[in-house]
Amino acid sequence: ETGVTQTPRHLVMGMTNKKSLKCEQHLGHNAMYWYKQSAKKPLELMFVYNFKEQTENNSVPSRFSPECPNSSHLFLHLHTLQPEDSALYLCASSQLTGGHEQYFGPGTRLTVT
Amino acid sequence: AQSVTQPDIHITVSEGASLELRCNYSYGATPYLFWYVQSPGQGLQLLLKYFSGDTLVQGIKGFEAEFKRSQSSFNLRKPSVHWSDAAEYFCAVGAYDSSYKLIFGSGTRLLVRP
Numbered sequence: 001e002t003g004v005t006q007t008p009r010h011l012v013m014g015m016t017n018k019k020s021l022k023c024e025q026h027l028g029h030n031a032m033y034w035y036k037q038s039a040k041k042p043l044e045l046m047f048v049y050n051f052k053e054q055t056e057n058n059s060v061p062s063r064f065s066p067e068c069p070n071s072s073h074l075f076l077h078l079h080t081l082q083p084e085d086s087a088l089y090l091c092a093s094s095q096l097t098g099g100h101e102q103y104f105g106p107g108t109r110l111t112v113t
Numbered sequence: 114a115q116s117v118t119q120p121d122i123h124i125t126v127s128e129g130a131s132l133e134l135r136c137n138y139s140y141g142a143t144p145y146l147f148w149y150v151q152s153p154g155q156g157l158q159l160l161l162k163y164f165s166g167d168t169l170v171q172g173i174k175g176f177e178a179e180f181k182r183s184q185s186s187f188n189l190r191k192p193s194v195h196w197s198d199a200a201e202y203f204c205a206v207g208a209y210d211s212s213y214k215l216i217f218g219s220g221t222r223l224l225v226r227p
Contacts, residue, residue, distance in 0.1 A: 004156070031213070043203070043217045055212035090156055100207050101147060102215055104156035 002026055004105035006091050012111045015081055021108045023074040023091030032074040033102065034066060035090040043090075049074065050096060081112045115140045115208040119218035126194050127226045134189040134221050136204030145207030146187040147215065148178055152200045160202075163187065174198070199225040 004025045013019050025032065034046040048056035049068040063085075065077040074091055088109050092102040116139045126132050138144055145164050149157040161172025168180040178189045187204060201222045205215040 006156075033214075042219045045214055048212045048214060050212060056214065088154075092157075094213075096213065100145060100213050100215075101159055101162050103159065104149075106156045107154070109154065 004091060004093055004103050006105035006108050008108060009106065010109045010111075012113060013078070013081065014113055015083070017081075018077070018079040020078065021076040021089055021091075021110075023076075023105055025072055025074075025091075025093035025103070027093055027095075027103060029093040029095050029103075030071050031094045031096050032068060032071070033092040033094075034074065034076055035092065037088040037090055037107070038086075047076075078110075081110075083112050086110055086112045115206055115216045117204050117206050117216050117218035119202075119204055119221050121221045122219070123222045123224065125224040125226060128196050129193050132189075132191045132194045132198070132223070134202050134204075134223070136187045136189065136218060137185050138187060138204070138206045139185065140206050140208060146178075146180060147205040147207070148172065148176070148187075148189050149203045149205065150174075150200050151203065151220075157203060160189070194223075194225055196225045196227065199223055
């Protein structure tokens with residue numbers, strides 16, 4: 001595997017379900033990010049992790065719970081979601097030194113029914 | 114506050130024609146600037162980046178961008194568009210407050226006429 005991978009690619013869940021999104025980066029980076037991309041809205045940064053420590057939470061509702069067990073893995077735990085949470089969830093990683101360019105995974109298309 | 118403006122929501126060009134996508138940014142210091150491309154249902158792919166030095170930067174897929182400090186712009190160009198270039202393009206500026214992050218523009222959707 002190379003780059004940034006995300007699983008699952010597609011997820012349909014009811015509002016009472018609990019599910020998790022997984023992201024793994026194979027680039028040796030030390031920062032990871034979760035973004036939400038909804039139709040007709042700008043890309044929204046949700047969480048930032050530097051060296052496994054959360055450094056930013058952009059007022060994300062508590063029904064989204066991130067976890068970063070190490071610098072290569074990032075999870076987004078989902079529970080009691082709302083239909084408006086349906087979106088493409090993108091994970092990215094970067095190196096904190098140098099240019100900070102971010103590399104993105106293919107995303108998880110989430111539909112909440 | 115840092116911000117990025119992409120004034121064109123949609124652009125349509127004919128295959129083989131030249132392309133310029135506009136990007137203006139607001140940032141107090143010397144910016145790190147990026148262009149990304151996103152095909153439908155996919156993640157964002159880095160096209161090119163500007164950190165310092167030569168203000169004309171070359172990227173992948175034949176794209177280039179020019180940093181103009183006086184105009185706070187970082188426009189993306191391609192001399193001859195291919196049908197496979199149809200996608201959404203995002204400009205971003207690197208910014209730091211509580212952590213380092215990218216501030217993205219709202220994107221420009223490129224349509225290519227045969």
